[in-house]
Amino acid sequence: MTAHETETDGGAPDEELLAKLAGGNRAALRDLYHRHAGRLIRLAYGIVGDRTMAEDCVHDAFVIVCERAGSFEPSLGAPRAWLSTIVRNRAIDGVRKSTRRRDILKANPVVPEDEIDDAPSPEERASQSQDRTRLDECLEELRAEQSALIVAVYSRGLSHREAARLTGEPVGTIKSRIRRGLIALRECLS
Amino acid sequence: MTDRRTDNGHGLAREEARDIALAGEFALGLLDGARQRRAALRLATDPEFADLVGWWRTQLDGLARTSAAEAAPEDLLLRIDATLDARAAAGRPVEASRLTSDRGYVSEALAWWRRLAAGAGLVAAGAVAALLLVLLRPAADDPATSIERFALLSDADGQPAFLVEAVSDSAPVVRPIGRPVAPQDAVFEIWLIEPDAAPRSLGVLPVGEAYSLPDEVNDSVGSTLAISLEPPGGSPTGAPTGPVVSTAVFTQP
Numbered sequence: 369m370t371a372h373e374t375e376t377d378g379g380a381p382d383e384e385l386l387a388k389l390a391g392g393n394r395a396a397l398r399d400l401y402h403r404h405a406g407r408l409i410r411l412a413y414g415i416v417g418d419r420t421m422a423e424d425c426v427h428d429a430f431v432i433v434c435e436r437a438g439s440f441e442p443s444l445g446a447p448r449a450w451l452s453t454i455v456r457n458r459a460i461d462g463v464r465k466s467t468r469r470r471d472i473l474k475a476n477p478v479v480p481e482d483e484i485d486d487a488p489s490p491e492e493r494a495s496q497s498q499d500r501t502r503l504d505e506c507l508e509e510l511r512a513e514q515s516a517l518i519v520a521v522y523s524r525g526l527s528h529r530e531a532a533r534l535t536g537e538p539v540g541t542i543k544s545r546i547r548r549g550l551i552a553l554r555e556c557l558s
Numbered sequence: 559m560t561d562r563r564t565d566n567g568h569g570l571a572r573e574e575a576r577d578i579a580l581a582g583e584f585a586l587g588l589l590d591g592a593r594q595r596r597a598a599l600r601l602a603t604d605p606e607f608a609d610l611v612g613w614w615r616t617q618l619d620g621l622a623r624t625s626a627a628e629a630a631p632e633d634l635l636l637r638i639d640a641t642l643d644a645r646a647a648a649g650r651p652v653e654a655s656r657l658t659s660d661r662g663y664v665s666e667a668l669a670w671w672r673r674l675a676a677g678a679g680l681v682a683a684g685a686v687a688a689l690l691l692v693l694l695r696p697a698a699d700d701p702a703t704s705i706e707r708f709a710l711l712s713d714a715d716g717q718p719a720f721l722v723e724a725v726s727d728s729a730p731v732v733r734p735i736g737r738p739v740a741p742q743d744a745v746f747e748i749w750l751i752e753p754d755a756a757p758r759s760l761g762v763l764p765v766g767e768a769y770s771l772p773d774e775v776n777d778s779v780g781s782t783l784a785i786s787l788e789p790p791g792g793s794p795t796g797a798p799t800g801p802v803v804s805t806a807v808f809t810q811p
Contacts, residue, residue, distance in 0.1 A: 394642075398635065405630030411622045423634050430638045431645075443608055444601075445615030452619045453585075460587050503620040521586050522621045528588060550582035550614075551575050557617055 379403065382447035383440075390438035397434060404448060405430075408455045415459035415525035425462065429454040460525040506556035514549030521546065581607060585614035595710050602735060645801070707776060709783045711804035719804050720763075722771070722783055730771040730808070732763060739765065744787045749798060750775060751782040751805075762792045775808065783808050 379385075379399055388396035405426055412422035432454055440450060507515040520526055520534075528546075532539045570578070583589050584597045600607045707730065711720040719738050724730040732748060740746050748771070749757040763769050763785070786793075787800035 394639070397638070397642075401635050401638070402630050405634065407622055409630070409634075423631070427634060427638055427641065431641050434638075434642055435645075442612075443605075444612040446619065448622075449612075449615040449619035452622050453615050456587060503617060518586070518618075519621060521588065522618055525587060527590070546583065546586075546588065547579035550579045551570065553617075554578045554582070555570075 383442070386433075386437045386440050386447055389434055390440075397430065400433070400451075401430060404451055408451060411452060411523070412455050412459040414523045415456065416463050421462060422459070425455050425458040428458050456522075456525060463525060464527070502557065506553055509556055510549050510552050511545075514545050514552065517542065517546050518549050518553065577607060577610060581610035582614045582618075585611055585618055598710060707779055707808060709806040709808045711783065711785060711806045720785060722806075722808065724776055727776070729773045730775050732769045732771060734763075734766060734768075740787055743790065744800065745790055745792065746785050746803070747788040747792050747798070749784045749786065750778055750808075751784055752778055753781070757784065757798055759793060759796065762788070779808055781808055782806070 380388075380396075382400065382403075385396040385400045389400065408426045408429065409419075409422050412425040413419060416422050416425065429451060433451060440447065444450065445453065507519065510518075517531060517535075521531060524530075526534070528539050528542050531537075531546075532542045535542065537545075580589075580593075580597060584594070584601070589597050597607075601611055602608075707724040709722040711722065719735055721733045721735055722730050723733065738746070746763040748760045748763055748769075750760055751757045760771050760775065760783075761769065782805055784798070784802050784805040786798040786802045788798070789800075793799050
């Protein structure tokens with residue numbers, strides 16, 4: 369990932385939009401929103417399982433980003449990763465406080481293997497960045513149960529305990545698989 | 559970092575492998591309780607660990623591209639605009655001219671801690687650094703000075719902003735991490751939120767200084783502490799009127 373992420377829509381890099389946003393430029397908000405909001409809603413929806421709640425997470429995230437654009441810290445991730453982190457954190461905070469969480473997971477019992485099946489088509493892969501392709505390749509190099517868990521934890525916002533409940537494995541096994549998977553993934557991506 | 563090798567199969571030193579996994583777990587939101595708090599503190603105090611977390615956030619974000627992008631609904635953008643307008647009208651604008659005093663406080667805190675880590679700024683940072691060392695040390699090491707109750711108040715990005723700590727039977731103390739500064743014409747006010755009770759003001763926080771809370775807060779382990787932005791002098795109503803910038807449970811390590 370370069371310092372200035374290349375954008376596929378031909379617009380200004382996210383870093384530039386954040387700088388404008390810090391100066392109160394609402395046009396930059398609209399550009400940033402149109403570039404990222406769709407995927408962010410989907411990201412939140414995967415965790416909260418409710419369209420309205422997902423949009424609320426994205427709403428809150430963009431308000432936060434507008435007010436904190438000037439304090440964006442590049443060392444803590446690329447701008448789009450910052451957006452994703454805020455959305456995931458709000459979504460996870462929301463569902464873990466919710467008594468509906470167990471119902472949501474029960475209604476959408478996505479086991480980790482299903483997440484891997486949800487991988488993009490060859491056409492989608494071809495259109496995605498080199499970073500995505502490399503991540504994809506490295507995930508495929510991991511043990512299937514490790515990569516599946518990492519993908520599921522990210523996309524569903526699962527806790528160790530929830531992942532254990534979904535897979536029927538002990539919590540300790542889940543923790544160990546994720547840690548070993550992360551170490552292997554780091555090695556591959558580095 | 560030592561050169562001790564393990565059987566992790568990757569030729570990594572034990573500490574390096576542990577940090578890689580810990581940073582990844584933090585980025586995934588898998589940590590909770592004491593491990594989450596310790597990782598959040600390391601994020602603020604250890605530049606290498608912070609870089610590792612940033613690396614993971616960027617890499618894992620690739621997973622958010624797995625699904626085909628959806629069109630972004632225009633009505634949601636209108637709602638975001640309306641919220642920003644309302645906050646601006648309430649005196650918490652997002653325009654640069656009004657944000658200069660508060661927008662950088664997270665990065666200021668990070669920069670401050672990094673200078674600390676690099677050996678600079680030690681005079682100003684000494685007391686808080688000592689405090690964090692106590693917090694990070696296993697409690698059994700020194701029962702006389704170990705923190706027995708605390709709350710790490712992070713902002714919406716998970717960055718530590720205030721630390722509330724109580725040693726032995728002493729009154730809890732709120733210490734800013736870095737230099738959080740309220741926006742112009744606003745102050746930080748701290749609240750105790752006990753189950754089934756309305757928020758109770760514990761006072762307005764002085765800028766950049768430690769602030770002692772009432773002794774009886776020690777009896778409220780498990781309750782939530784919150785910090786809101788209020789008009790100068792504090793909330794005029796006795797209840798929070800501004801945005802809550804930070805919350806955490808007052809707990810035991």
